[in-house]
Amino acid sequence: MTSLSIFLLSTFSAFACLDQQNPAPNQVSDALYVHFVDELKAMQMEPFVVRYCGLTAADRTLALRIFGSAYEGKEEEEQFTLLRMAIMVPDIAENVTWVAQNARIREDGEDWESVSIKRFVKHVRTRFPASQTVLDDAYIASVNALYKSAVEAIHSNESAADRKISQANKQIADYEKKINELKWQIEALKDERRDYLVMRQTLEAEQ
Numbered sequence: 001m002t003s004l005s006i007f008l009l010s011t012f013s014a015f016a017c018l019d020q021q022n023p024a025p026n027q028v029s030d031a032l033y034v035h036f037v038d039e040l041k042a043m044q045m046e047p048f049v050v051r052y053c054g055l056t057a058a059d060r061t062l063a064l065r066i067f068g069s070a071y072e073g074k075e076e077e078e079q080f081t082l083l084r085m086a087i088m089v090p091d092i093a094e095n096v097t098w099v100a101q102n103a104r105i106r107e108d109g110e111d112w113e114s115v116s117i118k119r120f121v122k123h124v125r126t127r128f129p130a131s132q133t134v135l136d137d138a139y140i141a142s143v144n145a146l147y148k149s150a151v152e153a154i155h156s157n158e159s160a161a162d163r164k165i166s167q168a169n170k171q172i173a174d175y176e177k178k179i180n181e182l183k184w185q186i187e188a189l190k191d192e193r194r195d196y197l198v199m200r201q202t203l204e205a206e207q
Contacts, residue, residue: 017053024061059090070130103153
């Protein structure tokens with residue numbers, strides 16, 4: 001399969017996700033879901049379609065709820081901004097979850113993926129105050145706990161690296177001690193060899 005074919009297939013698959021049914025009809029009305037999808041298509045920004053479709057069902061629902069909490073009465077450009085932010089909140093949170101599970105920040109090309117979930121949620125709450133009904137104190141607490149887990153996971157690896165460095169330094173010190181001992185042995189053997197040399201020369205002189 002050519003690179004173009006793979007690209008077209010992935011693009012088609014991404015947009016096909018938008019044809020699926022409402023992921024949480026008990027939490028999000030079908031009317032809101034249809035409006036969300038229509039706006040996402042109208043925005044014509046494929047990366048956000050890919051991001052949205054890459055989310056778990058629970059995180060898609062969160063994106064829908066964030067959007068639904070604050071879109072009413074907004075101009076289309078503001079709705080687009082809210083839509084992007086609504087998708088980015090769970091997307092960034094999933095990045096942090098990955099860090100907590102793998103104890104490292106995932107790379108995106110030459111850069112690290114965004115893990116600034118605490119700062120970003122604060123920005124969304126400030127930009128769209130109505131979103132605070134979804135991004136409430138309980139959500140903030142869950143984000144803080146998630147971030148703490150990620151930091152602890154990274155710190156655990158950092159501590160493990162410190163232990164390995166200490167072990168390696170100890171091995172170096174042991175090797176250096178052994179090398180010094182061998183050097184002294186060599187010097188002693190040289191002295192011993194000189195004695196034997198003199199003895200041999202003495203014997204040979206008597207022949």
